[in-house]
Amino acid sequence: MNKQKREQIFERLAAAIPEPTTELNYSSAFELLIAVVLSAQATDKGVNKATAQLFPVANTPAAILALGEEGLKHYIKTIGLFNSKAANIIKLCQSLMDKHQGQVPASREALEALAGVGRKTANVILNTAFGLPTIAVDTHIFRLANRTGLAPGKNVLEVEQKLNKTVPAKFKKDAHHLLILHGRYTCIARKPRCMSCCMTDLCEFNTKNLF
Numbered sequence: 001m002n003k004q005k006r007e008q009i010f011e012r013l014a015a016a017i018p019e020p021t022t023e024l025n026y027s028s029a030f031e032l033l034i035a036v037v038l039s040a041q042a043t044d045k046g047v048n049k050a051t052a053q054l055f056p057v058a059n060t061p062a063a064i065l066a067l068g069e070e071g072l073k074h075y076i077k078t079i080g081l082f083n084s085k086a087a088n089i090i091k092l093c094q095s096l097m098d099k100h101q102g103q104v105p106a107s108r109e110a111l112e113a114l115a116g117v118g119r120k121t122a123n124v125i126l127n128t129a130f131g132l133p134t135i136a137v138d139t140h141i142f143r144l145a146n147r148t149g150l151a152p153g154k155n156v157l158e159v160e161q162k163l164n165k166t167v168p169a170k171f172k173k174d175a176h177h178l179l180i181l182h183g184r185y186t187c188i189a190r191k192p193r194c195m196s197c198c199m200t201d202l203c204e205f206n207t208k209n210l211f
Contacts, residue, residue: 140179
């Protein structure tokens with residue numbers, strides 16, 4: 001895929017999705033961090049339902065530590081892997097209190113040092129909370145990047161590195177959410193909605209068996 005085609009793809013995605021942002025509900029960097037940690041192998045809708053109960057009660061590291069691990073589980077028990085997530089969140093909150101004055105750090109190294117935070121989560125926080133042009137490759141972006149020819153790669157890191165090299169500079173900040181939302185609602189896994197896609201003529205996916 002050439003530079004001109006990529007430019008056109010992002011122009012169209014930006015026109016189709018004028019306000020690209022996360023579908024997780026949050027009002028601070030810390031709330032976003034907790035929501036993203038909870039979202040692993042869970043839906044945003046499910047996370048939002050849990051955090052709607054949790055955040056009014058505890059939305060700071062100190063407040064969650066005061067709840068304790070068992071108290072936290074009460075609020076997140078509807079989310080998959082809630083036991084391990086509760087343990088990680090308690091450790092994460094303790095680290096924020098001990099090393100960062102209770103604030104979410106704005107560096108990849110510091111974020112990835114937190115319990116339950118990997119590269120993908122760090123990229124989401126850096127992009128969404130701090131406005132940095134990072135791209136977190138989830139299952140939607142990995143699928144879309146390979147299917148369309150936008151940034152094919154054998155693993156998420158390879159796809160991320162290719163996107164970082166090839167996404168036009170003016171779209172770097174929004175690319176993460178543009179791609180996720182397009183993958184979530186249009187370029188879906190089993191039956192991609194090519195007939196309603198804004199970039200069908202630019203896509204390199206073989207659609208001959210779809211219709």
